[in-house]
Each structure stands twice: as structure tokens, then as C-alpha cells.
Amino acid sequence: MSAEMKAIVDAIEGQGSQRDFEGLTIPKTMRAITTHRDEVEMFEGLASADKDPRKSLHLDEVPVPEVGANEALVGIMASSINFNSVWTSIFEPIPTFKFLERAAKRDPINKSHDLPYHIIGSDGSGVVLRTGPGVTQFKPGDRVTLHCNYVDMQSPDGHNDSMLDPDQRIWGFETNFGGFAEIALVRANQLMPKPPHLTWEEAASMPLVNSTSYRMLVSQNGWQIKQGDNVLIWGAVGGLGGFALQYALNAGAFPIAVVSSEEKEQLCRTIGARWVINRKKEGYRFLNADGSHDYKEMLRFGKQIREMTGGEDVDVVFEHPGRHTFGASVFVAKPGGTIVTCASTTGYMHEYDNRYLWMHKKRIIGSHFANYREAWEANRLVCKRAIHPLLSQTFPLEQAAEATLLVHKNQALGKIGVLGLAPEEGLGVLDEEGRARHIGQINVYRNAVAGDFRLVKDQP
Numbered sequence: 186m187s188a189e190m191k192a193i194v195d196a197i198e199g200q201g202s203q204r205d206f207e208g209l210t211i212p213k214t215m216r217a218i219t220t221h222r223d224e225v226e227m228f229e230g231l232a233s234a235d236k237d238p239r240k241s242l243h244l245d246e247v248p249v250p251e252v253g254a255n256e257a258l259v260g261i262m263a264s265s266i267n268f269n270s271v272w273t274s275i276f277e278p279i280p281t282f283k284f285l286e287r288a289a290k291r292d293p294i295n296k297s298h299d300l301p302y303h304i305i306g307s308d309g310s311g312v313v314l315r316t317g318p319g320v321t322q323f324k325p326g327d328r329v330t331l332h333c334n335y336v337d338m339q340s341p342d343g344h345n346d347s348m349l350d351p352d353q354r355i356w357g358f359e360t361n362f363g364g365f366a367e368i369a370l371v372r373a374n375q376l377m378p379k380p381p382h383l384t385w386e387e388a389a390s391m392p393l394v395n396s397t398s399y400r401m402l403v404s405q406n407g408w409q410i411k412q413g414d415n416v417l418i419w420g421a422v423g424g425l426g427g428f429a430l431q432y433a434l435n436a437g438a439f440p441i442a443v444v445s446s447e448e449k450e451q452l453c454r455t456i457g458a459r460w461v462i463n464r465k466k467e468g469y470r471f472l473n474a475d476g477s478h479d480y481k482e483m484l485r486f487g488k489q490i491r492e493m494t495g496g497e498d499v500d501v502v503f504e505h506p507g508r509h510t511f512g513a514s515v516f517v518a519k520p521g522g523t524i525v526t527c528a529s530t531t532g533y534m535h536e537y538d539n540r541y542l543w544m545h546k547k548r549i550i551g552s553h554f555a556n557y558r559e560a561w562e563a564n565r566l567v568c569k570r571a572i573h574p575l576l577s578q579t580f581p582l583e584q585a586a587e588a589t590l591l592v593h594k595n596q597a598l599g600k601i602g603v604l605g606l607a608p609e610e611g612l613g614v615l616d617e618e619g620r621a622r623h624i625g626q627i628n629v630y631r632n633a634v635a636g637d638f639r640l641v642k643d644q645p
Contacts, residue, residue: 206325217366238274242586261605262385264364298361306364310388385613386602396555398428399563412437508532575599
């Protein structure tokens with residue numbers, strides 16, 4: 186670590202003042218996890234499952250980007266793995282360099298992002314180091330988390346919902362200078378206050394998936410969950426589904442949690458789920474070998490749900506696996522029910538029987554991350570200690586590729602963190618009293634990885 190970078194870490198750990206941070210020298214280079222443009226064809230001919238992020242993700246020393254108007258440089262203490270990190274690393278559905286090229290053609294200011302390498306990562310927590318002209322709400326020295334909606338709001342189309350802005354992009358996926366680095370470049374409207382009772386890695390594990398789940402289930406742009414709703418949640422202890430489970434329980438709804446192992450089933454019950462379906466134990470496969478639907482399996486699935494709920498179908502399906510589950514999601518939603526969908530981690534090409542949609546007046550809502558207001562509200566609930574992190578493991582920056590592989594192989598509980606400038610786990614907590622009140626909920630995922638499934642109420 187250079188002397189300049191060490192001085193940044195010392196200032197962060199010492200909780201330096203705005204003047205202290207303004208006096209720091211920004212290093213010319215930094216460590217970052219990158220993909221390389223000249224390697225985008227390295228997995229040609231391989232199935233997605235056989236593509237190995239450890240071959241495509243590199244730990245490089247790269248230049249620190251310059252800060253521009255309405256931007257900020259943030260010293261990244263920690264980040265976390267999302268499924269878009271997997272997509273970037275295996276160059277699917279297209280190499281992300283296509284996004285960088287397209288943005289550079291659209292606006293010359295984006296040419297600085299169009300480089301032979303792509304610094305990835307769409308989550309982060311850290312400290313503001315520099316702000317450009319026009320930044321008024323945050324200053325150097327502020328502790329922040331970073332959400333990934335990258336938008337400048339010049340089009341009228343986005344002013345009711347910035348996710349509809351034609352230039353809306355996902356930071357660290359469709360832009361460069363993401364969170365898997367020692368310093369990141371972000372728009373000022375990506376900054377949010379860091380929850381003071383969380384560590385750096387816990388805070389970094391939350392913004393993308395928490396905000397996405399909030400929009401899908403809570404926001405007026407999603408379902409607007411209410412007390413008594415039956416909510417089917419796929420992957421209910423994964424990065425997205427674990428937050429959906431918390432929002433459903435907080436709202437007084439009745440979640441039906443679908444998971445893929447006994448330990449995940451037990452973890453759902455630990456968090457508070459009444460009804461859990463272990464799809465692997467039950468042997469559910471909704472697609473036949475030729476890709477057609479197995480309606481007997483869908484009928485069996487719907488019957489199991491009704492046995493749990495006392496004869497009721499689900500009001501809303503929290504749908505993100507995609508191809509392997511989407512037909513079943515449409516099938517089991519009640520007449521007038523809704524499927525809220527994003528991500529499609531098992532495949533983007535969905536097929537469903539439209540009779541069960543149109544004849545039963547069901548709806549499909551497409552959802553993509555969250556606007557600033559939604560992300561801010563989701564972060565506010567974390568700061569209020571109403572929503573808790575789902576972090577299970579944390580890796581150093583140099584092992585980010587190994588961490589990405591775990592997510593690619595669906596071998597992770599909750600989220601996996603990646604340390605940036607933070608020298609070790611467990612740092613960054615300012616509100617020790619608030620943390621002590623909720624240490625059970627905070628530790629539940631970490632304990633589960635160690636095989637400890639004590640109920641939250643029994644945690645110290």
C-alpha cells in the first residue's frame with residue numbers, strides 16, 4: 186500500500202475531520218478488480234455454468250479516476266458480490282465493454298469510462314475523499330454507502346421515476362470505476378449515509394439487493410405489500426430473497442419461502458418464516474427436458490402452497506430466478522395476483538401459459554433496481570435497525586474472483602462481502618449501543634454458515 190493510500194486509511198480509522206480529508210493527497214494509482222477487453226472471447230463455446238470467474242477477473246494496479254462535476258471520489262472500505270458481478274465476469278449476456286462503448290458514443294463525458302479494462306462492483310461503503318463542483322449534500326470525511334443507480338436526470342422521462350430515464354445505468358456494471366477497488370468514482374446522487382451500527386462490510390452488502398427488494402415489494406412502483414398478503418419468495422435466504430423475507434415479515438404479510446437446501450430451510454425458520462418449501466427435497470422441476478412445462482409439477486406446487494395457507498393462493502410472487510421458475514410463478518399466483526420480476530439468474534428467456542395470466546386477470550410487473558428515493562428509504566430502514574444485513578462471508582480484495590465463483594455456483598448464503606481499504610473485518614461501527622440491541626439479527630447469517638441456527642430471540 187502506498188504512503189498516500191495508508192494516509193487515507195489512517196484518516197478513516199481516526200475519524201478525521203473534513204479539513205483532514207481535504208488535505209490528503211489522492212494517490213495516482215490504486216488496486217482494483219477488473220475484466221479485460223481483450224479477453225471477452227475467452228469462454229467462447231462454454232456453457233454458462235462452466236465459465237470460471239477466476240480466469241477473467243484480475244487484480245490490477247490502475248489509475249485513480251479524476252472527479253468531475255456532480256461526482257465524488259470515495260475511499261472504498263468494503264464492497265460485496267452481486268449477480269451482475271457474475272454476469273460481468275463471464276461476459277454475459279454481452280460483454281459489459283459494450284455498455285461502456287455505447288455510453289461514450291452518447292456523451293463525450295463518458296469517454297473516460299471506455300477503457301481496455303472495466304473496474305466492476307455495484308455496492309460499496311466508505312468515506313468521501315473528494316467532491317466535484319455542484320456537490321452540496323455530502324463533503325469529504327462523510328461516511329457513506331453507495332447505491333448503484335447511475336443517472337443524471339437530464340431527460341424529462343425520468344423525473345417521475347429515475348429508473349425510466351433513457352440514460353439510466355447500473356454503476357460498476359454499465360459504468361466503469363465500480364466498488365471492487367480502493368477508490369471509486371460515483372455520482373453525488375448515489376451517496377447515502379452509512380448505518381452507524383454496521384461494520385463496513387455489513388453496510389456494503391446491502392444497497393443493491395435491499396433497494397431492489399424494497400422497490401419490488403414496498404414501493405408504489407412494485408407491489409405495495411400490506412398486512413395479510415401471501416407472498417411467494419423464491420430464494421428466500423439469498424441476496425435478494427432474504428430482504429424480501431424481512432420486508433414481508435415487517436409488513437405483517439405471510440411469506441412462503443422457497444429454498445434449495447435443509448440449512449437454508451432452517452435459516453428461513455430462524456428469521457421468522459412460518460412456511461418454507463425446500464424445492465430440492467420436494468424434487469420440483471417445472472420444465473421438462475425439452476423445455477416444455479410440467480403442469481403436474483405446477484399443480485403439485487400449488488397444492489403444497491394451499492395446504493400451508495389454509496386453501497389460499499398467493500397474492501404476489503417475488504420472482505427473480507427466471508426461466509426455471511417463471512411459468513410456475515404465473516401459474517400459482519391467485520386470480521388478480523401479481524408477479525414482480527427482476528434479474529432472471531437461471532435464464533432470461535421466460536415462457537409461461539398466457540391463459541393463466543389473461544383469463545385470471547393477473548399482472549406482471551418488471552422491476553429494476555430502485556430510484557434514489559426508494560434506495561434512500563431502504564437505507565433509512567437499515568439505519569433505523571428495522572432491516573438487517575444478510576452477510577455470511579467476507580473475502581479480501583485479492584480473493585474477489587473466488588467469492589464471485591461461489592455466487593455463480595449458488596454456494597453462498599445471503600451476501601458475500603469484499604474488503605477494499607479496510608484492513609480486516611469488524612471495523613467501522615460508531616453506534617455500539619444500537620449494534621448491541623440487534624446483534625442477534627445481524628449475526629444470524631454468519632452463525633448459519635457455522636451451523637449455528639439458534640433463534641434470533643435466543644441470541645445474546
